[in-house]
Amino acid sequence: MKIVVCVKYVPDATGDRKFADDLTVDRDDVDGLLSELDEYAVEQALRIAEEADETEVTALTVGPEDAKDALRKALSMGADKAIHVEDDGLHGTDVIGTSLVLAKAIAKAGYDLVISGMASTDGAMGVVPALLAERLGVPQATLLSEVGVEGGLVTGRRDGDAASERLEARLPAVVSVTDQSGEARYPSFKGIMAAKKKPVETWDLSDLDIEAGSVGLEHAWTAVDSAADRPARTAGTVVTDEGEGGRQLAAFLAGQKFI
Amino acid sequence: MPEILVYVDHVDGAVRKPTLELLTLARGIGEPVAVALGDGAADTAATLAEHGATRVLVHEAPEYAAYLVVPKVDALHAAYEAISPAAVLVPSSAEGKEIAARTALRIGSGVITDAVDVAAGGSGPVAEQSAFAASYTTTSRVTRGTPVITVKPNSAAVEPAPAAGAVEALDVTFSAQATGTKVIARTPRESTGRPELTEAAIVVAGGRGTVGDFTAVEALADELGAAVGASRAAVDAGWYPHSHQVGQTGKSVSPQLYVAAGISGAVQHRAGMQTSQTIVAVNKDPEAPIFDLADFGVVGDLFDVVPQLTKEIDARKG
Numbered sequence A: 001m002k003i004v005v006c007v008k009y010v011p012d013a014t015g016d017r018k019f020a021d022d023l024t025v026d027r028d029d030v031d032g033l034l035s036e037l038d039e040y041a042v043e044q045a046l047r048i049a050e051e052a053d054e055t056e057v058t059a060l061t062v063g064p065e066d067a068k069d070a071l072r073k074a075l076s077m078g079a080d081k082a083i084h085v086e087d088d089g090l091h092g093t094d095v096i097g098t099s100l101v102l103a104k105a106i107a108k109a110g111y112d113l114v115i116s117g118m119a120s121t122d123g124a125m126g127v128v129p130a131l132l133a134e135r136l137g138v139p140q141a142t143l144l145s146e147v148g149v150e151g152g153l154v155t156g157r158r159d160g161d162a163a164s165e166r167l168e169a170r171l172p173a174v175v176s177v178t179d180q181s182g183e184a185r186y187p188s189f190k191g192i193m194a195a196k197k198k199p200v201e202t203w204d205l206s207d208l209d210i211e212a213g214s215v216g217l218e219h220a221w222t223a224v225d226s227a228a229d230r231p232a233r234t235a236g237t238v239v240t241d242e243g244e245g246g247r248q249l250a251a252f253l254a255g256q257k258f259i
Numbered sequence B: 001m002p003e004i005l006v007y008v009d010h011v012d013g014a015v016r017k018p019t020l021e022l023l024t025l026a027r028g029i030g031e032p033v034a035v036a037l038g039d040g041a042a043d044t045a046a047t048l049a050e051h052g053a054t055r056v057l058v059h060e061a062p063e064y065a066a067y068l069v070v071p072k073v074d075a076l077h078a079a080y081e082a083i084s085p086a087a088v089l090v091p092s093s094a095e096g097k098e099i100a101a102r103t104a105l106r107i108g109s110g111v112i113t114d115a116v117d118v119a120a121g122g123s124g125p126v127a128e129q130s131a132f133a134a135s136y137t138t139t140s141r142v143t144r145g146t147p148v149i150t151v152k153p154n155s156a157a158v159e160p161a162p163a164a165g166a167v168e169a170l171d172v173t174f175s176a177q178a179t180g181t182k183v184i185a186r187t188p189r190e191s192t193g194r195p196e197l198t199e200a201a202i203v204v205a206g207g208r209g210t211v212g213d214f215t216a217v218e219a220l221a222d223e224l225g226a227a228v229g230a231s232r233a234a235v236d237a238g239w240y241p242h243s244h245q246v247g248q249t250g251k252s253v254s255p256q257l258y259v260a261a262g263i264s265g266a267v268q269h270r271a272g273m274q275t276s277q278t279i280v281a282v283n284k285d286p287e288a289p290i291f292d293l294a295d296f297g298v299v300g301d302l303f304d305v306v307p308q309l310t311k312e313i314d315a316r317k318g
């Protein structure tokens, strides 16, 4: 079984994230890392691989040069190989374009199962897996908090707004997993050393037969016109409880007409 | 006036509040045409008409409940073909975003998710979003095709605006992919008797500081008619169900009042509550980052402050 795990290299959420002058995500001033939510995807890919015979786990990323770090992390966790799609023409690509590049790369790599995280921690749209299923023409079993593969079927639990559902789809399929799916492992020292020897292929747009006119900032199907630093919420009154804290808070809420 | 297609989120015919908010936004950019699917779809018409839907396209079929997402994409696509709207608005639930994105791809249009406002602009609807845990506000547009935009709950007021709401049967042919992912069992979430977290006007949330005892948090919530939220630390510890988690990987809420008790205010938590109108916090640690956002904060033990607050509100109510 061939498993492709889609991983994204994102600016650290605990850093001071900003927009660049062209209103794309600034990647220079904040350290990047493998999106924490994609660690759950790598973890589930490895667990599924451990249960099955003859499984190969490939980590795939679309991103700039530094995105290799995200692949290294996935490899040191235990993925077998990695593919990095990198091309200057990709700067500023929106979600529709990103899904095109990922889908072409997944098809070229070959797959039985595609696994991704529930959303990136920067863009946070959470729709790439659904778009991949649409483009690849295979079932989507997304936002799973529990996942298993057996006998050519993927099953899992999706906790929705109104109900918790058990899903079942035939492979090949696209799956995404939530942060409830199981703690991700830390890379071992051995894993980190082994990762250095694992193959990382680099593909550009021409390797994927993608025309330059279908990706990149200029050709995105959406445009960001402005990005304003939200006025920091002015910290209001802070009182120390000396036996009256609850009543003081009540007085504030009454002043705001909440009571 | 151009027609705006609004995807209806309903449970057996009961329309959920975010859909009514979408009708308000849709009226700002055109004439709302609603599309309601699945069991009870026709029952949504009266409520939708009261809130401005000029037409209500309905289609009931077992596929909507039996298979994941794709049947709904097929139907929204069919509705798009039938009315050629100027924009498509969908509630920003996890499923709503997936339906919106797949539909956008099919019709060759750009997609914007999690808008907090949609307004008319010189070159099509302009969507406002918040980014990076709500530390930025952005405006964006769809530049290709028909804008498909998902909108977060509590982004607009629900306004009565009576319209015809003419019910029309929608013709839907399911695609080959429609039956790809089977829903083999469904366990409805148990009702707590409290308001829905994402729709509530007031949310009272507890974190690790509760050490697992949510009694004070729940009592305050009930006094205020509020929903109960929880931090991931509280959820991971098994103290409160995941469906109540607020934050990046939980629900995103935007109530009029957010009460944080024993929550430090980590960036991933802020991502889900920073757009609340008024924020108040109770925390033992004067350095807790939650105080940077709070309009009013009490440095103190939540087990003292919260019950006193509840009692005082009760007393003030007389």
Ligand SMILES: Cc1cc2nc3c(=O)[nH]c(=O)nc-3n(C[C@H](O)[C@H](O)[C@H](O)COP(=O)(O)OP(=O)(O)OC[C@H]3O[C@@H](n4cnc5c(N)ncnc54)[C@H](O)[C@@H]3O)c2cc1C
Binding pocket: A036, A037, A121, A179, B206, B207, B208, B209, B210, B230, B231, B232, B233, B234, B245, B246, B247, B248, B249, B250, B251, B261, B262, B263, B264, B265, B266, B267, B268, B269, B272, B282, B283, B284, B285, B288, B300, B301, B302, B303
């Ligand atoms: C990828 C990712 C996604 C995440 N998603 C989410 C998310 O969706 N939602 C979320 O909440 N977190 C999320 N987190 C976790 C987040 O980083 C924090 O760990 C979490 O929010 C902490 O929860 P807390 O504030 O309850 O706990 P803590 O940070 O431990 O804070 C507890 C607070 O309670 C106070 N306290 C203790 N006792 C008392 C008392 N008796 N009275 C008053 N105050 C008291 C303490 O002073 C402290 O400030 C995510 C993290 C990652 C990496």
